[in-house]
Amino acid sequence: MEELTELVQKYSNFTQPMIDSLLTEIKNIQNNYSYRKFDVFIDVRNDYSHQAVVVYHKPPQVGVSLYQHKVVGKEALQENEPGVFHALETGLPSIGLLAETQENRLIHQRIYPIKFNDLVIGVTIVESDISNNILxxxxxxxxxxxxxxxxxxxxxxxxxxxxxxxxxxxxxxxxxxxxxxxxxxxxxxxxxxxxxxxxxxxxxxxxxxxxxxxxxxxxxxxxxxxxxxxxxxxxxxxxxxxxxxxxxxxxxxxxxxxxxxxxxVTEIKHKEAEIISKSVAIREVNHRVKNNLQSVISLLRIQQRRLESPELKQALNGSISRIMAIASTYELLAKQVSDDTNLASALNLLVSHFKQLNDTQNITVKSQIDSTIVIDSDRIVTISIIVNELLQNVVDHAFSHDQAGTIKLMGIIDHNIVTISVADDGSGFALDQVSTSSLGLTIIRSYVADKLKGKLKISSDSTGTTVAFSFNN
Missing domain, CATH: 3.30.450.20 (PAS domain)
Structure with missing residues (x-):
């Protein structure tokens, strides 16, 4: 009795009432006259190896045991005793199945589940030598x-x-x-x-x-x-x-x-579990990337406050804005399961962070993005960087100091072609006078052409500027 309790506590997380049920089963086995000629065992599942472990053995009272050595405390393996696991798993008796003992002997088993309420906590195994007739x-x-x-x-x-x-x-x-x-x-x-x-x-x-x-x-x-x-x-x-x-x-x-x-369908289930595991890992990576980028932003802001030159402060602010655009995208990626990202959600989050970083009190940003557009995670980062550059250009150049203005951010899809545009009602500029060395414009043109394989269109006059880029989704 003590050995059973010790083994059950060692290999399972059974409560005391469950152990008491096993002890009651031992009394039933000892009082069962029909068991007097057989080796009778109780096995429970080993929570560590997911096999079974022998926790009790009653040798036959009449005749000789099938075992020469002690087997209590040893494992019962699925490949040797299928009936044990069949009963543990299904709660059904297994009658007349062949098994191989821990001493490599072929035997005959009758297996009955031991239940605590509706839970199978163990099995009673009655074993006998296998005869030629059974073979x-x-x-x-x-x-x-x-x-x-x-x-x-x-x-x-x-x-x-x-x-x-x-x-x-x-x-x-x-x-x-x-x-x-x-x-x-x-x-x-x-x-x-x-x-x-x-x-x-x-x-x-x-x-x-x-x-x-x-x-x-x-x-x-x-x-x-x-x-x-x-x-x-x-x-x-x-x-x-x-x-x-x-x-x-x-x-x-x-x-x-x-x-x-x-x-x-085991292989399919394993593949599904593997995909889920990888998805969780990717989300965790995205979360850490976002945190690391925010740490970089904090360090750059500290550096920015120590600068005295307005030009240097503005240049550093541009870098901070670009990193913030990437960080906001990874923030969204860290919260989603699928590889596809809703464009409206990504850009609305970007705009929110952009407003926090820039002085846009006099500028109204209106978004009108088709909620059905979804973009893969690789390209959504690229799009966020491009839109951030366009917004930054508007804030820096479209309006004079304290001038009120409006920015319209739009996203539409037509025959699988996505078009995203940023339009303002600012003062506009002459296209032929734009410096080709401008970092912002260089980033925009390069990302649209190389990463999105898309087309860029810029139009500007005295009523404002519209920049649109299109790509195949």
């Missing part, structure tokens, strides 16, 4: 005939509709009206072999092979209750141990056969 039942001489009876197989599947025949690449199990497996394809045999089942699964009953926790009687009752036709397939997704499956069940009423099709 012969798994090597039945008609097994080969079942596989080679091509005409019967074709006849069986010929009666099924496309919902089944389209799934022939999946595991196929056919059970007779008593729930015994009479036919299985190669994929099914490989599936159960991979789950640790020993020997030929042909002849085993449905409950021993059920992976989704359903029993044969409940399945038949369900089909009969809903008066299901032979053309209707029931579909379900579930997890078994570390595997993920999609299962389809069809009752062939003509032959009174239950056809079960199992699709292994």
């Amino acid at each position: 012969n039942s798994f090597r039945a001489k008609d097994t080969l005939e079942r596989y080679n009876d091509v005409s019967a197989t074709i006849q069986l599947f010929g009666r099924l509709d496309l919902a089944v025949t389209d799934q022939l690449v999946d595991s196929i199990l056919v059970f007779d009206k008593l729930g015994n497996l009479v036919l299985a394809n190669k994929t099914a045999l490989e599936l159960y072999k991979g789950l640790g089942y020993i020997g030929n699964i042909i002849g085993l009953d449905y409950n021993n092979l059920s992976l989704d926790g359903t029993n044969f009687k409940s399945i038949l009752n369900h089909f009969l209750k809903v008066k299901v036709s032979k053309n209707l397939v029931e579909k379900k997704e579930f997890q078994y141990l570390d595997h993920y499956f999609t299962i389809r069940k069809l009752l062939n009423q003509e032959n009174q056969q239950l056809i079960v099709l199992i699709q292994n």
Whole structure:
């Protein structure tokens, strides 16, 4: 009793009431007269290795134990004792399954789940030596005939509709009206072999092979209750141990056969989990980039306050504004899951940060951006930098000191061509007199042409200036 408590506390997080349930099971085992000739064990799941661990053993009171050495405290592996994990996972008894002991001996197991409320906390295992008769039942001489009876197989599947025949690449199990497996394809045999089942699964009953926790009687009752036709397939997704499956069940009423099709989607689930993990990692990277850029901005502002030259202060302010544009974009990227970013959200956040950084009390910024436009994360940073440069140019050059003005930021999409424009009602300028050495204009032209593979258009007169750039989305 003390050893069981110690092992359970070591390998699981069971509460005391759960442990008490296991101790009660020990008393039931010791008082069960039918167990006097058998080795009886209690196994619980090992939370660290996700295998099972033996926490109790009652040797036979009549006859000799199948074990020469102590096995309490040792692991029971899925590939050696599939019935243990079948019962732990589904809550169904596993009767008549083969297993291999820790001493490499082939034995026969009857396994019953131990439940605490509705939770399976362990299993009771009754083991006996395997006889020649039992071996012969798994090597039945008609097994080969079942596989080679091509005409019967074709006849069986010929009666099924496309919902089944389209799934022939999946595991196929056919059970007779008593729930015994009479036919299985190669994929099914490989599936159960991979789950640790020993020997030929042909002849085993449905409950021993059920992976989704359903029993044969409940399945038949369900089909009969809903008066299901032979053309209707029931579909379900579930997890078994570390595997993920999609299962389809069809009752062939003509032959009174239950056809079960199992699709292994474990690899797909792992890929989905990997994508989610990478997405979380990317979001964390974006968050750190944003924080680092804000730290750089803080340092530049400190430097800016120490400068006396207005020209140097303005130049440094331009650099701060560019970094802020990048930081605001990464702030948005850090909050989203998908790789695509809503253009309106990105630019509205940019404008908000731009106003905080610049003196725009007399300037009104109006945004009108199509809310359906989404841009990939790589190009959204480029767009933010371009728009920031355009806004900065307006603030620096379009209006004289304390002059009121309006900036219109627009974004439209037409036949997958996105056009973003920044227009002001300032004094305008002569295009032929713009310095080609201007850093802001150089950035704009370079980013539009090289990074967006787009086109830039600038128009200006005495009523204001409009700069627009377009690119294929």
